[in-house]
Amino acid sequence: MxxxxxxxxxxxxxxxxxxxxxxxxxxxxxxxxxxxxxxxxxxxxxxxxxxxxxxxxxxxxxxxxxxxxxxxxxxxxxxxxxxxxxxxxxxxxxxxxxxxxxxxxxxxxxxxxxxxxxxxxxxxxxxxxxxxxxxxxxxxxxxxxxxxxxxxxxxxxxxxxxxxxxxxxxxxxxxxxxxxxxxxxxxxxxxxxLGPRNPPRVDFPVDQFLSLDKDSVPYAHSGKPAAQEFFEMKDEWLDRLKAALHEQSGSKYTTFEALGAFIWRASVKASKIPEDETVKFAYQTNIRRKVKPALPFGYWGNGCVPMYVQLAAKDLIGQPLWKTAELINKSKFNTTDDYVRSFIDFQELHFQDGITPGNRVSGFTDWRHIGHATVDFGWGGPVTVFPLTRHLLGGVAPCYFLPYSAAGEGKKDGFKVLVYVQEEAMPAFKEEMEKLSGNELILS
CATH class of the missing domain: 3.30.559.10 (Chloramphenicol acetyltransferase-like domain)
Incomplete structure (x- = not known):
């Protein structure tokens, strides 16, 4: 074609x-x-x-x-x-x-x-x-x-x-x-x-997640080819995953927290990242109503800040999955005006120093409810929305949660995820993902 x-x-x-x-x-x-x-x-x-x-x-x-x-x-x-x-x-x-x-x-x-x-x-x-x-x-x-x-x-x-x-x-x-x-x-x-305070001050320890390196190149990677793959996520599998985590922890987790934790661990495990290296789960959170004063409804600049969860690779792979989901859940509570202002002031103080989240960042984003389908030029809303960008939140291995197409004979049960991992790690990653669809969910 x-x-x-x-x-x-x-x-x-x-x-x-x-x-x-x-x-x-x-x-x-x-x-x-x-x-x-x-x-x-x-x-x-x-x-x-x-x-x-x-x-x-x-x-x-x-x-x-x-x-x-x-x-x-x-x-x-x-x-x-x-x-x-x-x-x-x-x-x-x-x-x-x-x-x-x-x-x-x-x-x-x-x-x-x-x-x-x-x-x-x-x-x-x-x-x-x-x-x-x-x-x-x-x-x-x-x-x-x-x-x-x-x-x-x-x-x-x-x-x-x-x-x-x-x-x-x-x-x-x-x-x-x-x-x-x-x-x-x-x-x-x-x-x-969304400018810096005068004088700028960093009250929230954002330097726990961000480091300074003048020689860093954003979105640097190993040079190994990456591959993309779609995976279907049936409602039944997701319900089973969340039920298993609830049984183990006594807490309930959202689909983003539970599935994000599962995919993050699967990609790190399949990629055979050295066990002592720090790996990061990153996502954007909307701050338009979190900052004080709230941003005007028509504000169309960047109105999100990155949030991170970080662990040593060995800890991510070794700990129960519910603990990783719990870390993602707790990170959401950092979305405060203080965090946003500290992030902005950190950018003011250290922009010239080369702010980087590191080289082992896995960016996650959920496109299921972002509003893309509302854009109607007279033909009805779009039946499919699809991202092509691999560079997300400082990482080159993004994961997108996407709705199935509303047209044709497409699947209606659940949604799909688009994942990028190193080409050589894809076979092992697929094996990890197959655990979601088995008759008995394996979380180890």
């Missing part, structure tokens, strides 16, 4: 949003060294026979209208000379690049990209280099399939926003496409809302 790029256009705001060129500072969450990455993902829309419009034209038109209020997406990221932090330059005439493409097959022929071929989906999403993404931090590709369905591929520099912030913008575009009024007033003011 070939993806044919037909044209690339630059979309400008429908009316000039400003008269004077200006520079906007970013927050210290936006400029976290581990967010100097391009987040790439796609949304899949099925054909709507009552909708005869060209999706490319609809997206371009709605994007142009939304950029009047959200003009920063047409800006350019540059590094300041005095401290090397990113800032956003907003210049007259800026725009967003959108590519038009087509594929000569039906979405059903690729199962609505529910479990896609890695090489194929790479062609459905813009793939800028990190330098290109600084110049054009937000790019789109609209690919029409022979069935009339289409895919929106997005590449956005993470310094611009997180997943929730991007979804606010896409929902604004979708409101225009459906002929509705904007319901959210975008809020910027990032440096003031």
């Amino acid at each position: 070939e993806v044919h790029i037909q044209e690339t256009v630059t979309v400008h705001p429908a009316t000039p949003p400003f008269s004077d060129d200006h520079v906007l500072p970013l927050s210290h969450l936006d400029t976290d060294r581990n967010l100097n990455v391009i987040f790439r993902y796609l949304r899949v829309y099925v054909n709507n026979e009552s909708k005869d419009a060209d999706p490319f034209d609809v997206v371009v038109s709605s994007l142009s209208a939304a950029l009047v209020r959200w003009y920063q997406f047409a800006g350019t990221l540059r590094r300041r000379a005095h401290d090397n932090r990113l800032e956003l330059h907003c210049l007259a005439g800026g725009g967003v690049r959108v590519a038009r493409a087509k594929v000569d097959c039906a979405l059903s022929a690729v199962n609505y990209l529910d479990d896609p071929d890695e090489k194929f989906v790479e062609k459905l999403v813009p793939g800028p280099t990190i330098d290109e993404a600084l110049t054009h931090p937000f790019t789109l590709q609209i690919t029409r399939f022979a069935c009339g369905g289409w895919v929106m591929g997005t590449a956005v520099h993470h310094a611009m926003c997180d997943g929730m912030g991007a979804t606010l913008f896409f929902n604004a575009m979708a409101e225009v496409a459906r002929g509705e009024e904007f319901t959210v007033e975008p809020a910027w003011n990032r440096a003031a809302l």
Whole structure:
């Protein structure tokens, strides 16, 4: 299957949003060294026979209208000379690049990209280099399939926003496409809302999880090839896992805590990490309502902070699984205004020192309830949402919890997980994962 790029256009705001060129500072969450990455993902829309419009034209038109209020997406990221932090330059005439493409097959022929071929989906999403993404931090590709369905591929520099912030913008575009009024007033003011205190102070010991290394390279890895694999997670298996942990500990754990603990241990065990090395479980937690004062509803910058659980590899593998789930559970209680402000102030004090979470980070994220499915341009919400990014929270071995596609004959029981591990460790990792589906759950 070939993806044919037909044209690339630059979309400008429908009316000039400003008269004077200006520079906007970013927050210290936006400029976290581990967010100097391009987040790439796609949304899949099925054909709507009552909708005869060209999706490319609809997206371009709605994007142009939304950029009047959200003009920063047409800006350019540059590094300041005095401290090397990113800032956003907003210049007259800026725009967003959108590519038009087509594929000569039906979405059903690729199962609505529910479990896609890695090489194929790479062609459905813009793939800028990190330098290109600084110049054009937000790019789109609209690919029409022979069935009339289409895919929106997005590449956005993470310094611009997180997943929730991007979804606010896409929902604004979708409101225009459906002929509705904007319901959210975008809020910027990032440096003031999430800037350092004066003087900065670190009251929470974030240095327990973060270290300083000027020579560190974010997302450095061993050079060994990584492999991706999908695993189905049936409700029955998950209920059995959580029941077993409850029986052992007397406590109840969420699916994220129980399954996250299981997958983390399985990947560390399969990868044969030296037993004395420190390994980390990392995830993002939403702080929009945790900080004081709470962030405005229309705040679309990065509004999450990383949380970590760390252990020696031998302890993770050797201790009962419920203890690992318990550590993940307890880490959530660190999400306080004090933690957020200390994390920001740590970034202020040590940005030049090279802040790193280490080289054995396993990033976990749950996309089942993040709001992607609400983005309706008139074809209904996307039936499949799929991430392509491997760089997550300082690690190169992410795990995504994903819903099954809502189209076709896809599975409806439970959900799927997308996991990256070293290629040579995948056979052993699969053996560990098979323990979830056995008639008798084995937690050792």
